[in-house]
Amino acid sequence: MGKRVRISNDSLNSYGFRVLTSGMDVGQYSRNPVLLYMHERGNVVGYVKDLKVENNEVTGELMFDCASELSQRCKKQFEFGSLRMVSAGLEILETSEDKDLLVAGQTRPTITKSKLFEVSIADVGANDDALVLQRNGKMITLGRDGDCDLPLLNNNNKQKKTEEMENKTIALQLGLPETATDAEISAKLTELNALKEQNVSLLKEKESLTLVNITNLVTQAIAEKRLEEKDKDQFVELGKKIGAEELEKTLKAMHPAVKLSSVLGHQGGASAGEQKFTKLSEVPADQIAVLRSENPEEYKRLYKAEYGIDCEI
Structure with a gap:
């Protein structure tokens, strides 16, 4: 009768990870329970009898066929006891970094789902439950000098810590507690974006109302004979620059139009170009055109004194 050996269990191996027995599929292997020598295809030395999965471990009896010198x-x-280790050949199906599945000293993810495809007699394995793994078609040999393709948890932890620090910074900048979840941060960003869009809409609405107000002020000034119709666009543009409030003050300071004959009579017969004004708003509205045509330099001077900008004629 063969000796029953432990093929695999949930213990931590020397490479820093565990293989959960509960997630190991042994169905296919049970139909062809081949026993190899050192995971070498072609070096079949027997088979595994009475394979069992119980108490979080996989066990079986080694049966040597003695069909070759190697098997004998x-x-x-x-x-005799000089060969006493067996090694499971597993295909990795799923891994997990869940903290609940980690044990003290674990440095690589836990293999939560795997498929047993061969068992070997081995000289020196990674630990008491030596393993050979296969992932994405690539074999990961876990002997003493083997390589392991599984990522280190430390690297992942560093990345996670960096992401956590970034999330804390973003949360604080958003006025949230540093413990805010990704969902809470996302919800806050959505709220702020909606508020931004609302503010943009209100700004556009305000600009539109301002333009309407400026246009109404200029239209009213034209109706009151403070401006001529041909100057409407010019004063609307001025209103955009100085604002509706300042434009209103300027327009109110401008005198309504009076008959040229009466103004000339009060000025002793002097023309509009000869009258002395300090700013354009002092010139009667109906004289502005006369001043502009007869004395353009004076018109420019009064315009700049009134609005602080040069006028091109």
């Missing part, structure tokens, strides 16, 4: 030697060494 392995049997003798196994009975």
Whole structure:
């Protein structure tokens, strides 16, 4: 009768990860329970009898066929005790970094789902439950000098810590507690974006109302004979620059139009170009055109004194 050996269990191996027995599929292997030598295809030395999965471990009895010198030697060494380790060949199906599945000293993810495809007699394995793994078609040999393709948790933890610090910074900038979740941060960003769009809409509405107000002020000034119709666009543009409030003050300071004959009579017959004004708003509205045509330099001077900008005629 063969010796029952432990093929795999949930313990931590020397590479810093665990293989959960509960997630190991042994169905296919049970139909072809081949026993290899050192995971070498072609070096079949027997088979595994009475494979069992219980108490979070996989066990079986090693049966050497003695059909080759290698098999005979392995049997003798196994009975003698110089060969005493077995190694499971597993295909990795799923891994997890769930903290609840980590144990003290674990540095790589937990293999939560795997498929057993062979068992080997081995000389020195990674630990008491030596393993050979296969992932994405690539074999990961876990002997003493083997390489492991599984990522280190430390690297992932560093990345996670960096992401957590970034999330804390973003949360604080958003006025949230540093413990805010990704969902809470996302909700706050959505709220702020909506508020931004609302503010943009209100700004456009305000600008539109301002333009309407400026246009109404200029239209009213034209109706009151403070401006001529041909100057409407010019004063609307001025209103955009100085604002509706300042434009209103300027327009109110401008005198309504009076008959040229009466103004000239009060000025002793002097023309509009000869009258002395300090700013354009002092010139009667109906004289502005006369001043502009007869004395353009004076018109420019009064315009600049009134609005602080040069006028091109």
